[in-house]
Amino acid sequence: MRNNMTTRKALLGIILGHMALFIGAGQGDARADITENVTVDTSALGSSGQSEIFFVLIGDGNNSATLSSFGFGGGSPGTFDSVNSTGDVSGDIASTAFLSDNSSFTNVFAQNFTAGSGISFVLNLTTNLAAGPTPDEFGFVILDPSGNPIPTSDPTGNDNLVLINIDSTSPTPVSYSDLVTVTPAETVATPEPSGARWLGAALLAMVWFSRRRSSINSARRTQ
């Protein structure tokens, strides 16, 4: 019994130590993803036809963009535009849209919607730096029911409403229209996947250890 207690204490120490290490290491390894609340005044688009929103993620920096919590200000989501979409994209703006440049250089998510007073969503964007001189970049464009982009001051001429140049781990979104509001959501440090796996393993070990102790105690009671 004494040996068992000693062994358990040692194992628990090891596990807690690992957990502490992971928690500590997790602070350094975490990607500083950015999460932004985005709203676009779409009242000028009208509701008589389908507008279309395009989310674009280009690069080779293994980044992803998750767009969620859509609101349409009295409008409604339409159908996914598979013709104009390309690359590693999935989802639906009725719930969550997802883009990744892990496997594809050009990633365009396109979906129609009926405009209300505004469209809003939450953007979560990873900020891994590209290995070469060209950073990844995220942006989005809205076409009106006539197929014309909402004009912006985008210096590239591509009428992006917002561009995020992922040239650092905490890039700044740049808005090119007064119709757009971008505000940071609460930023949460996200552990790296490998760290999460270790954490999960530690928790499983604790569960296993706890169950094993329960099993031993049960056996003793049985004896």
Add this chain to the structure above:
Amino acid sequence: MRYKQSVRAATFALLSICGLLHPLGARANDLQSGDLLIGAGVPFGFGSIGNGAVLLVRNGAVSVFCESPASATDPNYFGVPIGVIADSQGNVVFLAEVGIGLPVFGAGTALLSCSGIGSTPQMLGYFPSAEATAPAYPVPVIPGVLGPGATFVSNGAEAQTASALHLIRLNTVSLTDLAAGVTTQDAYSLAVATAPGTAVAIRYRATDKIWEADTAVINMTTGSIQISEIDAIEHSGATYSTNGGNIQKTQDPLTVEASGTILGTSFTATLSLFGSSNTFPPTPVGGQPAIEYNMAIPQTASGCKPPAPPLDNLTPTNASGALLIPFVGAGAANILYDEFTSFGLIETTEYGPSGGPWLTNISEDLLDNPGDPTQYFQDGFAGCQAVPFVPMSVPLPYFGVDPPPTGYALNGSPSYKPASSVIGPVAVQFSSTLPGGTDVIQLVAGTNAPIVVTGAQLSAAGFADAIGIGAYPNGVSAGLSVTIVLRVDSPVNILITDPNGKQLGVDSLGDSHNDFSGTIVNSITGGSENFNNGFDSGPGEPRFFAIKNPVPGTYNVQSIGTGSGPYTVHVYSVNTANPVGQAISTSGTASVGSTGSESFTLDATGNIAFTCASNVSAEVGVVRSGYSYNILTKRYAQTITLTNQGGSVIPGPISLVLDDLSSNAVLFNSVGTTACAAPLGSPYVTLTGPLAPGASATTVLQFTDPAKTAISYTTRVLAGGVSQ
């Protein structure tokens, strides 16, 4: 002299009391093209002349432009103007004697300026004779030339201590890191006698209002100098001067004021470029001076056997078959360059086959090339030596007509300095008996010169004894003078090679070359030509090189490293006829012994450009944005920011070249592909330059990429040049 002035003063005091003074009152200057300006005096009996005045002659009518007070005791009193010019702003500037009636007798010559009709002259400078200095008169002090309290030597007649007044078009070249330009202002140049037999040239900068030494070389070499014998004129970037014995032509130096920054350290420098002088007659060959050659008189055979071409085998002789007189000492008393008609260089002489003086048109061949054998003849009177001759023509004998009209004495007093006017050269000539004593005549090709103002007209206006004459506008041709200047920011030496193979600079062995300056001696005639069209400021940083009147074509600039670090070579082109020049530069990184080569082109009007744009990638930071995507055109866009991280200005145009662009992509907004600066065939876009140190510029690249796959390339930045 002192007694005479006292008489004058008393006389003018009397005239003043009698109310006979000319009214004065300041009025606006309104000179018009074609106006003549005559320096004359007020007669007061017994052939004496009192106060002076500048008379305006317009359309044949005579009026007063500005006039001295009648009383010689008035501080503003001046005598008869002996030299008159009108500057580009319409100010009338003249030399006149002053100080003769003051309590402290301070006779001397002053430079005065009248800004308008009826204005009171402003005294710009006063050159007192050795006797005394009038208080409160401004005696110029020019460090190294005229010290405080200087007095001057008169020529013994009246109190003339200055002469050779002429207008200068004073060019100053300004060079900065980014630009080149030329500023021009009027300057009034004159000669003052500082000691017996010695005179110096000084000038007053009209815009800056300062006195300084005249950097042009003026002919003052005679040992028995009389200040009244010196005269000078500027034409097309050269100064022609005479000391009464011969004529000299000097290419005017070019003043360059340079400033800039080298690796964060600023500098300024003032340079005096070029300047060379030739005189005719050149050094006599075999003891024989140059000979006047009146081209209207047939030459005679020299009798020298055998003839020695290219020397002329005919001898310039007079109508009696005798050798014409030597040019030296022929009384080249005044000179003029005709700016408006076609007479060219003109002098007044006192001698000639039919009696002088004349207004004479002189060939410049010997001034430009004193060794030219076609300007030499075999002198049959002196052992068939090669002797230079000076071709002349006589468009206007003395008095304008020959024989002279009634009232004029043969071989009278010499003419005073003529003036270049829009109707042709005009001159004052004397009469001993006609009213007013003088006429103003116009020089024309013939023997019946028109009299544009008679002595009777001057007399009727209350004046006489015209001496000085000027005209408005006073043309001073700038000439078309292109100069290229190269500035080297170390650590390199450069060797410039022009399209004809002539070199300027320092070679790889450290030896200096300047094929643009030197002396050419003609082996046949012994005459020598001085030329100074290349400039090297010598070791130091920055180092300057310059070439005057460079030939158009391609210039190679070889650079040889003398140390390690970045270097820049600036090339400037300036034309004294244009206020704005051009500036280009190329940069690189040197190490000891490293070599580089750049070429630039120069066209006939002074435009310069590097043949190939220079690679300045080492000095430029390039930051790329990510790609954005155009939903409609399906093209990719990328913003590029270029930042000058060096210490020197990067000249425009600036080109961003994409080397090794991945085959899946095409640069949609390319303006071309490299065809001069290797590697070739790379697409590029162009930004407007120049780019100052620390400054940034952006451009947007557009790509087509149908496969929508990754786009890759490397960047190169080119600057300057005519080809990328």
